[in-house]
Amino acid sequence: MDYSDxxxxxxxxxxxxxxxxxxxxxxxxxxxxxxxxxxxxxDSEDITQEAFIKAYVNIASFNxxxxxxxxxxxxxxxxxxxxxxxHYRYRQVEFSDEIKNKLIDxxxxxxxxxxxxxxxxxxxxxxxxxxxxREILELTYFEEKSYLEIADILEISVNSVGPTIKRSRExxxxxxxxxx
Amino acid sequence: xxxxxxKIKKGIETRKPKPYWQFLGVxxxxxxxxxxxxxxxVFLLGAIVYIIANFNALPPLPRATPYHYLRSFLGLPWExxxxxxxxxxxxxxxxxxxxxxxxxxxxxxxxxxxxxAGGYFVAEASGINEYIANRxxxxxxxxxxxxxxxxxxxxxTIGKITKVEEGNIMMxxxxxxxxxxxxxxxxxxGADLKSGAIVSVIxxxxxxxxxxxxxxxxxxxxxxxxxxxxxPPRLMPR
Numbered sequence: 477m478d479y480s481d482x483x484x485x486x487x488x489x490x491x492x493x494x495x496x497x498x499x500x501x502x503x504x505x506x507x508x509x510x511x512x513x514x515x516x517x518x519d520s521e522d523i524t525q526e527a528f529i530k531a532y533v534n535i536a537s538f539n540x541x542x543x544x545x546x547x548x549x550x551x552x553x554x555x556x557x558x559x560x561x562x563h564y565r566y567r568q569v570e571f572s573d574e575i576k577n578k579l580i581d582x583x584x585x586x587x588x589x590x591x592x593x594x595x596x597x598x599x600x601x602x603x604x605x606x607x608x609x610r611e612i613l614e615l616t617y618f619e620e621k622s623y624l625e626i627a628d629i630l631e632i633s634v635n636s637v638g639p640t641i642k643r644s645r646e647x648x649x650x651x652x653x654x655x656x
Numbered sequence: 657x658x659x660x661x662x663k664i665k666k667g668i669e670t671r672k673p674k675p676y677w678q679f680l681g682v683x684x685x686x687x688x689x690x691x692x693x694x695x696x697x698v699f700l701l702g703a704i705v706y707i708i709a710n711f712n713a714l715p716p717l718p719r720a721t722p723y724h725y726l727r728s729f730l731g732l733p734w735e736x737x738x739x740x741x742x743x744x745x746x747x748x749x750x751x752x753x754x755x756x757x758x759x760x761x762x763x764x765x766x767x768x769x770x771x772x773a774g775g776y777f778v779a780e781a782s783g784i785n786e787y788i789a790n791r792x793x794x795x796x797x798x799x800x801x802x803x804x805x806x807x808x809x810x811x812x813t814i815g816k817i818t819k820v821e822e823g824n825i826m827m828x829x830x831x832x833x834x835x836x837x838x839x840x841x842x843x844x845x846g847a848d849l850k851s852g853a854i855v856s857v858i859x860x861x862x863x864x865x866x867x868x869x870x871x872x873x874x875x876x877x878x879x880x881x882x883x884x885x886x887x888p889p890r891l892m893p894r
Contacts, residue, residue, distance in 0.1 A: 488673065489673050489676070492668070495668065496665065499661050499664050499665060500661055503658075503660050503661045503664055504658070504660065507660060521660060521663065524660060524664070525660075525663050525664050525667045526667075528664040528667065528668065529664070529667045529668055529671065532668045532671060532673060533668075533671055533672075533673055533674055534673070534674060534679075535673045536673050536674055536675060536676040536678075536679055537674075537676075537679040539755070539756070541755065541756050542756070624759070627758070627759050628756070628759070631752070631758045632758065633758060633759060633760060633761045633762075634759050634760070635760075635762075
């Protein structure tokens with residue numbers, strides 16, 4: 477019988493085994509998300525592990541009004557932000573082409589867009605954005621999250637999601653023009 | 657399962673989820689703090705409006721213009737404004753941490769504004785504002801600011817001193833009427849009584865005399881209204 481993520485999360489409180497399918501489903505996605513946010517592929521593994529441990533330990537606090545994925549992304553997001561604050565390496569670290577391609581391959585929606593555009597230029601420009609602009613574009617285009625999910629992950633109002641995406645996109649365009 | 661998944665599983669192997677009651681405790685604490693903050697902010701707002709209404713802030717205003725309201729506001733005890741703003745901001749931020757209220761913060765703003773406005777009337781109706789204002793600690797703050805509690809509004813007269821005599825001062829109010837202000841040993845004076853000074857006189861009026869309970873400088877030297885931050889006084893006819 478198929479269980480929804482939210483049901484699995486509730487059952488995890490009673491039995492650890494129900495957490496396994498959630499790990500299997502989200503581990504790689506969360507790692508790719510963290511790696512794109514932090515700009516550090518090797519460290520993203522530890523951050524991902526830490527995010528899942530936190531999610532597991534705090535599973536009883538999961539709010540059923542949220543989607544499980546939004547709640548998990550919020551934890552991952554907070555872990556990534558903590559890492560960035562600690563290491564100040566957000567904009568300095570560059571991905572190798574191999575890693576960039578791997579990250580793009582994990583996100584079919586954006587890879588389609590990037591195929592049409594000058595892919596390398598867009599990827600490089602994205603890395604030059606500040607954390608706030610970058611995370612919202614990551615969630616919109618890489619993770620394909622809805623406005624409500626983005627609002628839940630970033631804990632902002634639903635109404636401000638659209639304008640923020642627009643502003644971040646404008647900034648990305650400027651960077652592309654500048655370096656293009 | 658890949659390497660990463662195994663690593664995560666290993667990480668949670670020895671751990672247990674925290675029990676639900678712990679989170680419930682945190683949530684209840686947050687909600688209680690919001691509630692307490694809300695109640696405090698209602699009474700603080702009540703105190704602010706009470707001071708404006710009763711402590712020779714609003715009554716001397718010759719005309720209800722934004723300029724005059726600004727002066728009244730600037731004359732409030734600055735501690736009150738700072739604490740009020742901090743409490744309201746605290747309530748707002750803490751409320752956003754409860755449930756999914758961050759999704760629609762404007763709803764929260766509306767709730768806070770309506771609650772404060774409604775809450776103020778509750779505070780006034782219950783008489784708590786008057787009660788607090790008459791406590792010793794509150795009176796000290798007011799007196800430090802040169803404020804007196806003469807009673808309800810209507811007992812304050814603003815004017816420019818034209819003559820200073822023994823036991824009396826003469827002053828003209830903005831309408832041009834001349835008042836004889838009687839001063840006795842019980843009169844509290846918070847102003848420099850000299851010819852040409854603009855003062856607020858608190859006390860009951862008879863025809864053209866005022867039995868002064870207190871006389872304060874019309875230029876507020878209290879709250880945020882200090883020195884160059886204070887707009888200059890202007891006497892305007894009613």
